[in-house]
Amino acid sequence: MEKIKQNLKRITAILLLAAVAGLYSFSVDDEITGPKPKKANNIPVFTKVVYEGNDQVYLDNPLQDNEFYTPILQGCYPDPAITRKGDDYYLVCSSFAMFPGVPIFHSNDLVNWTQLGHVLDRTSQLDVHDTGISQGVYAPGITYNPNNDTFYMIVTAFAGGLGNIVVKTKDPKQGWSDPIKLNFGGIDPSIFFDEDGKGYIVHNDAPDKGKELYSGHRVIKIWEYDVEKDQVVEGTDKIIVDGGVDISEKPIWIEAPHIYKKNGSYYLMCAEGGTGGWHSEVVFKSDSPKGPYVPAPSNPILTQRYFPKDRKNKVDWAGHADLVQGPDDEYYGVFLAVRPNEENRVNTGRETFILPVDWSGEYPVFENGLVPLEPKLEMPEGVTNRTGKNGYLPNGNFTYTEDFSEENLDYRWIGLRGPREAFMEQTKKGVEITPFETNIKEVKPTSTLFYRQQHNTFSFTTTMEYRPKSENDLAGVVALQNEGSNYVFGITKKGKDYYMVLEKNKWPNRRGEIISEVLASEKIDYDGELELQIKANGDKYEFAYSNDGSTFKTVGGVVSGDILSTDVAGGFTGCLLGLYATSANDIVPE
Template sequence: MTKMKQIKNILPKAALAVMLLAGFTTQSDAKGKKMKSEPVFSNFVYEGNDKMYNENPLEANEFYNPILQGCYPDPSICRKGDDYYMVVSSFVMFPGVPIFHSKDLVNWTQIGHVLETKSQLRIAELGISRGVYAPTIRYNPGNDTFYMITTQVAGQLGNMVVKTKDPLQGWSEPIKLNFGGIDPSMFFDDDGKAYVMHNDAPDKGKELYNGHRVIKIWEYDLEKDQVIPGTDVIIADGGVDITKKPIWIEAPHVYKKDGKYYLMCAEGGTGGWHSEVIFISDNPKGPYTPAPSNPILTQRYFPRDRANKIDWAGHADIVLGPDNEKYYGVFLAVRPNEAHRVNTGRETFMLPVDWSGTFPVFENGLVPMEPTLKLPAGVENKTGQDGFIPNGNFTYKEDFSADQLDYRWIGLRGPREDFMEKTKDGIKINPFEVNIKEVKPTSTLFYRQMHQSFSYAVDMAYKPETAKDLAGIVALQNEASNYVFGITVKDGDYYIVLERNEWPGRRDNKKSTVLASQKIDLKAPVRLKVTADGDKYEFSYALNGTDFETVGGTVSGDILSTDVAGGFTGCIIGLHATKANDIQP
């Protein structure tokens, strides 16, 4: 069996045992089988149709940026031999820390998640933009071990590390690390020594302004898997030039090249002033001197209304390419729509890096970025084929018949297996007594919005029994900013409803508005659909599968963007069921 087939066939540690239960034979449809209050979803189709891709068809030697579309931020990458592994932030998505594999930096396969169990991922009662921040993946050739180090913000673990000999075979239980701050990273030197660096607050009483942060480095004991007390040193204070009051120096990585040590960090916050900066030293613990030409990556200097706009670039990691000569960097950025919303969230991009001089510089990272890149020498673009993740405009169909659920389907704050079952008719969701607006695990199976313009449609066999029952689709940015589109019952009649939930400024000032409700004749499965054209969203249904009726007209996607709703995630769209419905038709 080839390595790639092994990757495709690998099962996650948290096996989908619950999904393999006996088929749900009493659900269904116009054939006379009784439908029940546990919805069964089937015939899912997601289709992306972005103008950027339509107007920029690929040449034979090109591939698209971003390489991971949708909410896949804060990428980190490492290499062992010919194999590349990449991880991204997941916040309170469950399982956590998606992990990807490639041989050539262009064609990627998701091989699972690093954090797959409740003991590894303790996020059940956290807001959506808490949880797992900025994971770093590193390979230590000294002990032939991979490490993934991250912060579980506001949870029980804080800064933590897991490790494995083989990323295809699962990861250890988390080891809690004894330091504060966020964004930890690791560095393994040629002499066998190990180090951890991270973002932290200045020493007590030394904070000079709002957003003033420092980068610390510790020596790390590989036997005890712990930082060594008393070895911490501040190696960057404020940023490149503290007299200019730079904010949020974070996401540090240390590299070694030609006998010199390089500290690369994000600076400027994760919004419009985001950038990447670089420092140099003769020693891993400093002192570090900033490069004279910082930043080495940013999109902050260009017109707001430029074509094919890519913005907020930063939070990067660098790796040596397959030819062992050219370097490449992965980083987060956003693709705002025509209303300057970022509903697709922070995505993973890549650029070649010129490191022919003393300091690395992202090629074309200091001019307006383009949607296409040239393939590395000798690489063929196979995205969307042979199990590789697609990019650009693509169609994804899912009949839920495979033994293993696609890794792109995720839960929120808890395992998918706690609420779903595989049946012969599709995926059944057993609803929790939890409303989508609560900060608890929800009975919702989510898929990331990956395009500014898209359609997302699914068949649902369902008959609610009480007014507390509702099932359908949610488009969600967070627990206080979302749309709920589903079916409920009132006085013996079935209704399809659309509700907008928003948070105008304060979390204790949530506002819920029923935009539309109408009685429907629910005798067979209904097809539900949400479509978007930039900032314009529509929710519709069809009783015959083809003739769709819009509910609530065209609505704004504003609350599905981080610049309105706050936080760090993009829009995720879910197959949802609840026994805690509060929408009144």
């Protein structure tokens, strides 16, 4: 918890320094791709990837015909927000320094989801080229305004000197506008449109100067929003929650606010307790959108903080929620939570879960949100589970195979700090990754194509054609939590010989430097093609290769996944599995 609070304070300080120093200018050759490296003659080609998840919880809990699994989005898809227009539901999540930014999903029933793409998919919208992986953009809100038939996505951008921004569209399937910078500070904004057409923005902020009472003391502010000018109305800001439900108990990190209107009353729902073991969701009520707001007597309405740490199939950190009315006219809430491994480490990151919400009384309450969460739910009436079929995203245990033969690359593949198209090209042979002269440890765009780890037990296998020309060349795979917490596994050259190497990078030492350790190196006979594999069984990770197309050999033995977990590495992301190439290799075979 303390690490998370420190991270947020550090990120805020970095944003302020960047704004003062003017560090956010970044020229690009192309609006979408940015500058491309010179094409080398030893470009690795990845011809196939197979990701297979095999978590025991899904083996022990097979689905019945009327059931579906939650989380609905496995892997690092945190901070969900949702909106509805007619029979269409749209959901967005945080993406930090991943590019493109803010993944957006569509459903007609809250069970079966497709990914439409990303809201911020152009460099003119998002510049994260020099930011740490847990900076960038996070905690988006998405709202449909029926008064002008427009969708709004609002988010905090800890990159590019933007701060809080909003983008708009008439159709989320057709792309979004360039960002409009909003004139307020703080984080976690969301927009509410009242029936009379008036708009309001609520967000987390620091208390007024000199009024901070304790570490983690935050407030919720509201502004009037000028819909015509797309800007907050100066002087209309007001603190509507100070500290949380009961400030005498020193609650921390009241954040992620959303306003709803039901039966003429206004409801403010927020996360409280910080993204960690004390996370929760709380709700307040008022007769006016600008308050005063009175907390519900039954808060929290969602949390997992009260249960034994060693409970089976543990789900934890539940909070940061948003509500929507479902296809059966009942309410549902999407929220983030985590599924720790057997060492209580969080490698899959914060994921998007869903629960029905009982709003038959005065206040909404997440159904079974105050008992240990179960892995599956009953589907809304009349819905058929099609996950994993006909383009719908899978969940539970599944196998995903990518041969890179489609014209458009699947949206689940992402870059880091820059566009995928800047370094990759799909060819008849597979996907070529032109190496940047950038190492995975640098806070720069990296020539790596990433896929999120979505299970605690998984394998990630790829076929690669590549011949390094010198010790500066390396291509292979990475398991990465951040720039200073990762494993690199690939092939490089020393003299005339080829070597498989496994390096562990751990951040930081006492001087703030990344500690790099070559765990293993092995000279191999090599004809230019290899199969590479990352697999994990909970905290136990292995890296292996095959140069005969059948037998895999582990290099470096079993290693701990601790540095790939949020609780050890810090930050807000989960583990990413990457196809990596560099012309700035510094791993020296032993």
